[in-house]
Amino acid sequence: MAKYIIKRFALMVITVLIIATLTFFLMNLLPGSPLNEERSTNEAVQQNLEAHFNLDEPLIVQYVLYLKSIATLDFGPSIKQPTETVNSLLSRGFPISAELGIWTILTAVISGIALGVFAALKHNGLIDYIAMTVAVLGISVPNFVLATLLIQELAVNRDFFPAATWSSPAHMVLPILALATGPMAIIARLTRSSMLETLTQDYIKTARAKGLSPVKVIIKHALRNALMPVVTILGTLMAGILTGTFVIEKIFAIPGMGKYFVDSINQRDYPVIMGTTVFYSAFLVFMLFLVDIAYGLLDPRIKLHDEGGG
Amino acid sequence: MDKILDIKDLHVSFVTYGGEVQAVRGVNLELYKGETLAIVGESGCGKSVTANSIMKLIPSPPGKIKHGSIHFKGKDMTKLSNKEVRKIRGVDISMIFQDPMTALNPTLTIGDQLTEGIKQHRKISAKQANHHAIDMLKLVGIPNPDERMKQYPHQFSGGMRQRIVIAMALICEPELLIADEPTTALDVTIQAQILQLFQKIQRETGVSIILITHDLGIVAKVANRIAVMYAGKVIETGTRQEIFYHPNHPYTQGLLNSVPRLDQKGERLIPIDGTPPDLFAPPEGCPFTARCPKAMEVCSRIYPFQTELSQTHAVECWLQDERAKKYIASS
Amino acid sequence: MLPAAREKETHHHEVPDEWFKPKEKDEQQAESVVRPSLSYWQDAWRRLKKNKLAMSGFFFLVFLGIMAVFGPILSPHSVSEQVLSNQNQSPSVTHWFGTDDLGRDVFTRTWYGARISLFVGLMAAFIDFFIGVTYGGISGYKGGRTDNVMMRIIEILYGLPYLLVVILLLVVMGPSLLTIIIALTVTGWVGMARIVRGQVLQIKHNEFVLASQSFGAKTKRIIRKNLLPNTMGPIIVQMTLTVPTAIFAEAFLSFLGLGIQSPFASWGVMANDALGTILSGHWWRLFFPAFFISATMFAFNVLGDGLQDALDPKLRR
Ligand SMILES: Nc1ncnc2c1ncn2[C@@H]1O[C@H](COP(=O)(O)OP(=O)(O)OP(=O)(O)O)[C@@H](O)[C@H]1O
Ligand code: SF4
Numbered sequence: 001m002a003k004y005i006i007k008r009f010a011l012m013v014i015t016v017l018i019i020a021t022l023t024f025f026l027m028n029l030l031p032g033s034p035l036n037e038e039r040s041t042n043e044a045v046q047q048n049l050e051a052h053f054n055l056d057e058p059l060i061v062q063y064v065l066y067l068k069s070i071a072t073l074d075f076g077p078s079i080k081q082p083t084e085t086v087n088s089l090l091s092r093g094f095p096i097s098a099e100l101g102i103w104t105i106l107t108a109v110i111s112g113i114a115l116g117v118f119a120a121l122k123h124n125g126l127i128d129y130i131a132m133t134v135a136v137l138g139i140s141v142p143n144f145v146l147a148t149l150l151i152q153e154l155a156v157n158r159d160f161f162p163a164a165t166w167s168s169p170a171h172m173v174l175p176i177l178a179l180a181t182g183p184m185a186i187i188a189r190l191t192r193s194s195m196l197e198t199l200t201q202d203y204i205k206t207a208r209a210k211g212l213s214p215v216k217v218i219i220k221h222a223l224r225n226a227l228m229p230v231v232t233i234l235g236t237l238m239a240g241i242l243t244g245t246f247v248i249e250k251i252f253a254i255p256g257m258g259k260y261f262v263d264s265i266n267q268r269d270y271p272v273i274m275g276t277t278v279f280y281s282a283f284l285v286f287m288l289f290l291v292d293i294a295y296g297l298l299d300p301r302i303k304l305h306d307e308g309g310g
Numbered sequence: 311m312d313k314i315l316d317i318k319d320l321h322v323s324f325v326t327y328g329g330e331v332q333a334v335r336g337v338n339l340e341l342y343k344g345e346t347l348a349i350v351g352e353s354g355c356g357k358s359v360t361a362n363s364i365m366k367l368i369p370s371p372p373g374k375i376k377h378g379s380i381h382f383k384g385k386d387m388t389k390l391s392n393k394e395v396r397k398i399r400g401v402d403i404s405m406i407f408q409d410p411m412t413a414l415n416p417t418l419t420i421g422d423q424l425t426e427g428i429k430q431h432r433k434i435s436a437k438q439a440n441h442h443a444i445d446m447l448k449l450v451g452i453p454n455p456d457e458r459m460k461q462y463p464h465q466f467s468g469g470m471r472q473r474i475v476i477a478m479a480l481i482c483e484p485e486l487l488i489a490d491e492p493t494t495a496l497d498v499t500i501q502a503q504i505l506q507l508f509q510k511i512q513r514e515t516g517v518s519i520i521l522i523t524h525d526l527g528i529v530a531k532v533a534n535r536i537a538v539m540y541a542g543k544v545i546e547t548g549t550r551q552e553i554f555y556h557p558n559h560p561y562t563q564g565l566l567n568s569v570p571r572l573d574q575k576g577e578r579l580i581p582i583d584g585t586p587p588d589l590f591a592p593p594e595g596c597p598f599t600a601r602c603p604k605a606m607e608v609c610s611r612i613y614p615f616q617t618e619l620s621q622t623h624a625v626e627c628w629l630q631d632e633r634a635k636k637y638i639a640s641s
Numbered sequence: 642m643l644p645a646a647r648e649k650e651t652h653h654h655e656v657p658d659e660w661f662k663p664k665e666k667d668e669q670q671a672e673s674v675v676r677p678s679l680s681y682w683q684d685a686w687r688r689l690k691k692n693k694l695a696m697s698g699f700f701f702l703v704f705l706g707i708m709a710v711f712g713p714i715l716s717p718h719s720v721s722e723q724v725l726s727n728q729n730q731s732p733s734v735t736h737w738f739g740t741d742d743l744g745r746d747v748f749t750r751t752w753y754g755a756r757i758s759l760f761v762g763l764m765a766a767f768i769d770f771f772i773g774v775t776y777g778g779i780s781g782y783k784g785g786r787t788d789n790v791m792m793r794i795i796e797i798l799y800g801l802p803y804l805l806v807v808i809l810l811l812v813v814m815g816p817s818l819l820t821i822i823i824a825l826t827v828t829g830w831v832g833m834a835r836i837v838r839g840q841v842l843q844i845k846h847n848e849f850v851l852a853s854q855s856f857g858a859k860t861k862r863i864i865r866k867n868l869l870p871n872t873m874g875p876i877i878v879q880m881t882l883t884v885p886t887a888i889f890a891e892a893f894l895s896f897l898g899l900g901i902q903s904p905f906a907s908w909g910v911m912a913n914d915a916l917g918t919i920l921s922g923h924w925w926r927l928f929f930p931a932f933f934i935s936a937t938m939f940a941f942n943v944l945g946d947g948l949q950d951a952l953d954p955k956l957r958r
């Protein structure tokens with residue numbers, strides 16, 4: 001297990017390093033980038049930049065110092081808003097985005113698994129067809145379309161939920177729905193197919209032949225094995241949800257990190273784009289790391305054999 | 311001897327996209343206390359479906375027992391509710407599946423899997439259940455059973471896993487053990503050990519065994535009686551001597567001819583020319599007609615009825631009819 | 642016994658004697674049922690045809706392809722023609738899908754959008770395919786240390802957050818049709834490479850098995866006839882599923898202002914332009930692009946699922 005964790009950890013560090021390096025050199029390549037020759041009209045901004053990126057040093061020194069600042073979680077200044085830094089935006093926006101993200105994950109995982117399990121148990125039945133059609137629809141409809149539909153139907157036409165901002169639980173319902181539907185559909189499909197596969201295994205037959213009740217067979221023997229693949233895609237799903245927050249926060253005017261990120265793209269606030277990208281990547285890679293470890297804990301075969309999660 | 315199992319005219323079908331697969335089409339079988347009955351036949355002839363039907367383990371849908379009765383110790387299993395059947399599963403009848411690699415749940419410890427059956431059916435403490443499981447592991451020859459209880463299936467070899475599966479099946483002291491190709495996935499030396507284990511257990515516990523296999527070598531070694539299946543029917547049954555030395559059905563004869571020497575253990579069956587009929591639309595007459603070297607006009611038209619050659623030996627073939635015998639004698 | 646069988650039994654004595662004559666050999670031959678043997682692709686096609694959902698997806702995509710080519714011709718309006726007096730008109734006889742805020746014809750723009758979205762999706766799928774086949778093929782074929790190193794690289798690339806990298810690249814390169822396709826494929830091929838490698842390993846393994854069984858000259862034929870088609874299945878399915886991913890990614894990028902720029906329009910750009918206006922009642926501006934994005938994704942997804950089932954060798958009978 002220790003070896004497994006170390007291996008995963010090393011992979012995580014390398015990945016973050018690659019992203020940081022990529023950002024740094026791309027930023028240098030960028031015509032008119034702040035790091036080439038910024039013709040900023042604002043003296044304060046220029047000073048911020050020079051201080052953060054050590055622009056008077058040679059490139060290689062810049063690079064090393066840049067990596068160092070990232071290692072100390074300092075992600076750089078903004079050029080459009082002289083009073084802000086990536087860190088100040090993060091400390092305001094990230095908690096809100098995290099809240100949205102956590103609720104979304106919970107909703108997607110719980111409802112997706114439930115839907116998938118029911119569909120598998122009623123294989124080829126009506127519930128199966130309905131659940132899977134809903135799931136394919138959920139995958140097919142982009143979240144910004146779904147968000148707009150939800151606002152139109154449930155906030156404007158019928159006054160069930162408020163249409164925007166993030167100030168009460170009622171405000172959270174529509175954004176979470178819009179964001180969770182896609183991942184939920186993916187989980188439901190995966191759970192269903194892996195559950196169907198698991199149900200044909202001999203150990204399920206063996207468990208039934210022991211005289212266990214169907215509920216026990218499913219919960220104790222089938223579910224745990226069937227959910228393994230779901231655990232492995234959680235990392236990818238989190239990445240999807242994270243990028244989804246860009247869209248959803250913008251549409252619902254939620255003052256989260258995603259909204260700041262989209263604004264920075266629209267305003268071409270390069271240091272913010274770069275800093276946020278590195279932060280997001282590091283965050284996601286860390287999540288993947290946690291998921292891998294969770295998987296290692298769930299699957300006894302990994303502890304000894306150190307097969308990795310391939 | 312006591313008859314503990316009596317299957318009469320069992321019909322089992324699966325409804326699939328392509329139509330209805332008539333997997334079992336009128337099987338009759340009897341089993342007596344303490345004996346080993348071997349069911350042999352080509353792949354797809356309905357051996358597993360017959361065995362699974364006994365404990366009502368046919369996946370439904372698509373499967374369905376369409377007709378017939380399965381009396382276990384006087385009770386008709388086909389008429390019992392699911393709850394009543396569950397009280398019999400694992401307690402009175404146990405089942406072992408082909409592949410020990412997949413018959414154990416990879417995410418649960420051996421101890422957990424061994425004891426869950428007995429915990430379900432008997433009112434005993436976890437400690438007692440553990441003791442019992444350890445005793446069973448000793449019986450099937452697993453060294454260091456105490457430590458082994460805490461391990462996972464992947465930490466055992468194939469042969470050991472099959473021993474564990476057997477221990478698991480025997481833990482509630484069943485009267486009937488159904489083993490569906492228990493040694494097919496194992497290599498030859500391990501096969502021999504497992505077979506010896508079966509014989510030892512039968513001596514010690516008096517359990518009746520239904521053994522399903524492709525392997526006539528195994529059959530020759532352990533079976534008291536043999537049922538030969540073809541296309542969803544039992545076409546010949548008899549004692550080991552009757553089947554091996556006086557096979558009457560051309561299919562049985564073909565099976566035996568395809569094995570060069572019977573006393574060679576582990577010899578695999580070489581299939582007879584041709585393939586069995588499609589069970590979506592099984593033929594009206596004898597299903598073996600297309601491959602039978604002795605087929606007659608009547609064979610493709612009408613299914614032959616059963617002829618009893620002795621108290622224990624029965625065959626379903628038109629060659630037993632007087633009129634066929636006359637033609638053969640005259641030629 | 643079933644009633645029908647019982648009835649037959651009672652008639653046994655009526656069976657004519659000559660039915661008991663042993664049969665001649667050639668008579669017997671005629672009886673053995675000849676089963677039509679279908680090739681892998683015929684078999685897969687037969688099964689795909691039975692899957693109504695997948696087939697409806699297939700026909701929708703055919704329709705979409707035709708309309709992407711000929712759709713704009715059907716309408717008298719051009720993509721970029723702006724009639725300022727005709728802003729935000731609801732669907733009518735002159736403008737079948739209505740007009741947008743610049744008075745452009747939504748019908749024409751929708752089919753232009755189809756061209757762009759399909760082009761982006763298909764190009765992404767084909768480029769992924771080429772890089773993936775090359776990389777995965779080499780990795781699987783060489784094996785050993787080369788394979789090890791190449792798989793490590795893939796493992797790292799796989800860990801990169803896909804859309805973030807795409808955003809980063811587009812911010813740097815500036816959005817255009819070409820740069821979008823480049824950005825989408827820079828890390829997109831990784832999944833394909835993994836699949837191809839797996840399939841190559843399988844072929845190698847089977848080739849080895851076949852050779853060791855000394856099939857001789859037959860080996861090549863078997864590889865061509867059985868193995869290649871069997872291993873093509875997962876690759877085709879992966880390609881089918883890459884297209885909607887790319888279309889979705891393009892729509893997402895449009896939302897960030899990193900999509901195709903005017904006067905051309907992808908569905909993503911059209912939908913994004915319309916997002917704000919739906920509340921003012923101009924539903925058609927969002928409806929048509931959003932509908933076609935969703936329907937196309939749906940069609941590709943169900944077709945991909947159907948292909949997966951149809952091409953799965955395990956399910957053949
Ligand atoms: N779940 C199922 N759905 C559809 N058909 C089935 C199902 N289970 C079994 N069958 C069909 O029933 C027939 C008999 O199958 P069975 O598993 O009993 O064969 P078998 O004699 O045990 O063969 P093998 O030696 O390969 O295990 C086969 O034609 C099979 O296709
Ligand atoms: S009934 Fe006819 S076809 Fe069938 S085994 Fe007997 S002789 Fe052969």
Ligand SMILES: [Mg+2]
Binds near residue numbers: 357358359490
């Ligand atoms: Mg079987």
